[in-house]
Amino acid sequence: MCLGAPGKIVSIDGLVATVDFFGVQKAVNLHIVDEPVEVGDYILNHVGYAIRKIPADEIEGTIAMYRELLDGPPGDLMREDVEGEQGARSPRAESRGR
Amino acid sequence: MNATSQLKFRDPVLGRALGDKLNSVVAELGRSPVSVMHVCGSHEQAIARFGLRSAFPRELDVVMGPGCPVCITDVPEVDEGVALALQGVRVCTYGDMLRVPGTVKSLADVRGDGARIEVVYGIDQAIALARETTEEVVFFATGFETTAVATAAALLAGVPKNFSVLSAHKYIPPVMEIVAEMPGTRIEGFLAAGHAAVITGSGVFEDFVKAHRIPVVVAGFEPLDILAALVRLVELVRDRTPEVVNMFPRCVSREGNRVAQEQLWKVFTPVGGRWRGIAHVPNGNLRLKEEWSAFDARRRFTIDVSRLWDYAPPKLLGQCICGEIMSGSRGPKDCPLFGKECVPENPVGACMVSTEGTCRIWHQYGGHLDLRGVS
Amino acid sequence: MNPIPSLHKRDLQIAMRHGGGGRAMRMLIEEVFMRGASDLPVDGVGLAAMDDGAALRIGDQYLIVTTDSHVIHPLFFPGGDIGRLSIAGTVNDLAMMGATKLLGLTCAVILEEGLSREVLERVQASMQATCREVGVPIVTGDTKVMGKGELDALVINTTGVALTSRVVRDNGLRVGDRVIVTGTVGDHGLAVMATRNKLQLAGELKSDVAPLFDLVQRVLAVGGESIVAMKDPTRGGVASALHEMAGKAGVGMLVSEADVPVSEAARAASELLGIDPLHVANEGKALIGVRPEAAERVLAAIREHPLGRDAAIIGTAIAEPKGKLVLDTGFGRRLLAEPEGEPLPRIC
Numbered sequence: 001m002c003l004g005a006p007g008k009i010v011s012i013d014g015l016v017a018t019v020d021f022f023g024v025q026k027a028v029n030l031h032i033v034d035e036p037v038e039v040g041d042y043i044l045n046h047v048g049y050a051i052r053k054i055p056a057d058e059i060e061g062t063i064a065m066y067r068e069l070l071d072g073p074p075g076d077l078m079r080e081d082v083e084g085e086q087g088a089r090s091p092r093a094e095s096r097g098r
Numbered sequence: 099m100n101a102t103s104q105l106k107f108r109d110p111v112l113g114r115a116l117g118d119k120l121n122s123v124v125a126e127l128g129r130s131p132v133s134v135m136h137v138c139g140s141h142e143q144a145i146a147r148f149g150l151r152s153a154f155p156r157e158l159d160v161v162m163g164p165g166c167p168v169c170i171t172d173v174p175e176v177d178e179g180v181a182l183a184l185q186g187v188r189v190c191t192y193g194d195m196l197r198v199p200g201t202v203k204s205l206a207d208v209r210g211d212g213a214r215i216e217v218v219y220g221i222d223q224a225i226a227l228a229r230e231t232t233e234e235v236v237f238f239a240t241g242f243e244t245t246a247v248a249t250a251a252a253l254l255a256g257v258p259k260n261f262s263v264l265s266a267h268k269y270i271p272p273v274m275e276i277v278a279e280m281p282g283t284r285i286e287g288f289l290a291a292g293h294a295a296v297i298t299g300s301g302v303f304e305d306f307v308k309a310h311r312i313p314v315v316v317a318g319f320e321p322l323d324i325l326a327a328l329v330r331l332v333e334l335v336r337d338r339t340p341e342v343v344n345m346f347p348r349c350v351s352r353e354g355n356r357v358a359q360e361q362l363w364k365v366f367t368p369v370g371g372r373w374r375g376i377a378h379v380p381n382g383n384l385r386l387k388e389e390w391s392a393f394d395a396r397r398r399f400t401i402d403v404s405r406l407w408d409y410a411p412p413k414l415l416g417q418c419i420c421g422e423i424m425s426g427s428r429g430p431k432d433c434p435l436f437g438k439e440c441v442p443e444n445p446v447g448a449c450m451v452s453t454e455g456t457c458r459i460w461h462q463y464g465g466h467l468d469l470r471g472v473s
Numbered sequence: 474m475n476p477i478p479s480l481h482k483r484d485l486q487i488a489m490r491h492g493g494g495g496r497a498m499r500m501l502i503e504e505v506f507m508r509g510a511s512d513l514p515v516d517g518v519g520l521a522a523m524d525d526g527a528a529l530r531i532g533d534q535y536l537i538v539t540t541d542s543h544v545i546h547p548l549f550f551p552g553g554d555i556g557r558l559s560i561a562g563t564v565n566d567l568a569m570m571g572a573t574k575l576l577g578l579t580c581a582v583i584l585e586e587g588l589s590r591e592v593l594e595r596v597q598a599s600m601q602a603t604c605r606e607v608g609v610p611i612v613t614g615d616t617k618v619m620g621k622g623e624l625d626a627l628v629i630n631t632t633g634v635a636l637t638s639r640v641v642r643d644n645g646l647r648v649g650d651r652v653i654v655t656g657t658v659g660d661h662g663l664a665v666m667a668t669r670n671k672l673q674l675a676g677e678l679k680s681d682v683a684p685l686f687d688l689v690q691r692v693l694a695v696g697g698e699s700i701v702a703m704k705d706p707t708r709g710g711v712a713s714a715l716h717e718m719a720g721k722a723g724v725g726m727l728v729s730e731a732d733v734p735v736s737e738a739a740r741a742a743s744e745l746l747g748i749d750p751l752h753v754a755n756e757g758k759a760l761i762g763v764r765p766e767a768a769e770r771v772l773a774a775i776r777e778h779p780l781g782r783d784a785a786i787i788g789t790a791i792a793e794p795k796g797k798l799v800l801d802t803g804f805g806r807r808l809l810a811e812p813e814g815e816p817l818p819r820i821c
Contacts, residue, residue, distance in 0.1 A: 032247055032248075049220075051355060059348065065326070069330065
């Protein structure tokens with residue numbers, strides 16, 4: 001029931017938007033979203049109603065917030081570990097991108 | 099926000115780092131257990147699905163409270179839906195409610211007996227059905243406030259005359275009060291459900307935090323969201339700073355969605371009511387306001403639940419501890435029926451029926467088994 | 474015959490879950506269909522094994538027999554139809570038992586009064602095309618008609634017979650053995666579900682229904698005796714099939730979620746519908762249990778085949794916990810439980 005999923009608006013007809021969720025399209029009602037939305041915007045869908053417009057740049061902001069939790073002073077070993085690991089390319093990840 | 103960026107919230111490297119951080123923050127507290135509670139079936143699903151508990155420190159107890167909207171829908175409410183169906187009304191319901199036991203029968207049981215029950219993914223489908231027929235159609239409206247706003251919006255947009263709503267919607271903030279005030283509660287912090295907070299805003303928890311001096315962190319549903327929120331929550335416990343912290347800023351603001359709130363309170367009013375197993379929750383139930391009585395199934399129909407009382411309730415129900423599980427004071431493993439007489443295909447209690455029920459999730463994903471050593 | 478006393482009252486009537494391919498169905502078969510069953514007249518694999526088919530010794534070979542009824546709805550879906558499914562499904566079961574020479578198929582149909590002749594001819598054409606693709610004929614059949622409303626459109630039953638000199642069961646895994654899946658998971662069930670729900674898909678989500686006989690011959694040729702177990706993950710998905718393979722062999726299994734191939738479109742549909750790709754039916758995939766020393770070699774051979782390009786090693790048999798699947802999610806571990814059954818009705 002709590003299937004709140006983010007999707008991208010591809011078209012709008014009155015108060016109903018066609019929204020793309022990673023390649024799957026569904027009709028979503030716009031009656032209760034609290035900001036004007038347009039084609040290209042991302043919204044959070046819950047049981048067929050858009051409940052929130054999601055600013056596209058928020059993802060980076062959130063990841064930065066999580067990094068902050070981990071960051072210690074410069075030279076922090078954990079931070080270096082994380083950045084080091086993320087820099088290395090995993091062979092599995094490369095072959096799996098279909 | 100294509101698949102790649104969404105996957106950033108599932109980056110296992112960052113996940114492991116956050117898991118390590120969580121372990122070190124809990125260790126700083128130097129005691130066991132450190133108990134925190136979440137009140138959302140979707141959080142439990144995410145924790146279980148990603149096997150997060152196997153990464154939590156042993157001293158950290160993340161308890162699921164009454165956050166399964168299906169499980170806390172009380173027996174008399176299910177009976178109302180069942181009775182309506184037996185009276186010949188077409189009932190539309192979310193899939194999860196289908197098999198929740200009433201006094202004796204569930205909606206699925208009476209469907210097997212010939213009643214017309216339709217599973218829908220949203221109220222729109224129920225309205226569409228009502229438009230295609232002249233028969234009466236009732237939407238059995240279950241779910242918390244996030245789902246209730248959709249019901250409200252649909253009613254405000256206009257529905258056909260043969261459509262009505264049987265509201266069993268619930269409102270979460272009041273039940274946190276109940277848990278915080280339970281004698282012997284060990285809960286030191288709450289994880290609040292991100293999607294409900296989209297609607298209500300994180301500010302709705304400020305009075306609670308002030309009154310009970312227990313921190314609340316609003317969390318999203320991806321594995322990184324949950325891990326990061328837990329880190330923050332344990333930090334607040336460690337520092338003894340009871341605050342509301344929003345760790346889901348991409349979707350949640352302090353004021354929430356005012357448009358949705360207005361529509362919600364135009365249609366619904368909070369009343370006290372029973373939550374299955376928890377007993378009375380003041381302001382915990384959402385009922386249609388007087389102005390909407392024309393579309394209130396309880397006013398339109400005389401719902402006769404007495405006919406259901408010809409059957410004796412199953413003996414096993416007496417041994418079911420769903421109530422205690424939902425309030426977080428006991429777990430599925432404490433229940434004598436769990437995994438034996440009570441399994442998903444033959445559920446005794448609501449917790450085993452709903453995909454958001456603690457027992458069902460534990461049964462499906464293996465509960466708190468220690469799988470660290472498996473190789 | 475008295476009903477079994479321990480039956481819960483809910484089991485006194487047949488419910489949809491009894492056809493789901495999972496635990497409920499297995500118990501129904503054990504409690505009803507196996508009661509009073511006779512022994513096999515010859516060496517072989519019979520009903521009690523609940524394998525993909527039966528094997529009956531004839532001289533120095535085995536006759537493989539399998540049967541399937543098809544009730545899929547809708548009759549036509551992206552990627553296939555009930556006709557193709559009825560041939561491919563049975564051919565695949567024969568292949569999973571180690572069949573090396575296909576002999577023939579039977580085809581019994583039950584038609585609903587009022588079914589359009591054009592629909593029937595389309596289905597039949599699809600069946601024949603699939604038969605030609607595989608090189609196996611339909612050799613006999615039966616036709617019945619039931620009144621309008623007594624049946625939903627069309628039910629097809631196909632029985633297949635084949636020969637082999639070495640039967641491959643589904644219970645041969647030992648600790649250390651690897652499990653390969655021959656391609657992406659969840660396509661069939663999710664494609665049918667998407668069609669039923671009229672989900673508009675920007676990406677391509679099609680059923681994977683296909684006969685795997687050719688691919689499996691290659692696997693057997695390359696792997697030989699190191700192929701110790703095979704099963705096709707139909708109803709109940711990969712999770713159900715792995716559960717059976719582990720349970721029957723008395724081993725556990727460690728499955729790496731990151732290694733399970735799932736197409737982008739299937740991933741999207743599964744997130745949206747809240748259904749795990751590991752739990753839904755596949756109709757053109759196989760699970761191959763192989764000794765560890767041969768695993769890479771067999772994997773390479775599968776990947777050379779057009780139906781095996783996305784194959785991957787997804788699991789390893791472990792000693793404990795016996796009969797259970799442990800899923801490594803990348804964030805931690807949890808159990809991958811035996812599904813109650815296929816979450817979606819009338820999927821095959």
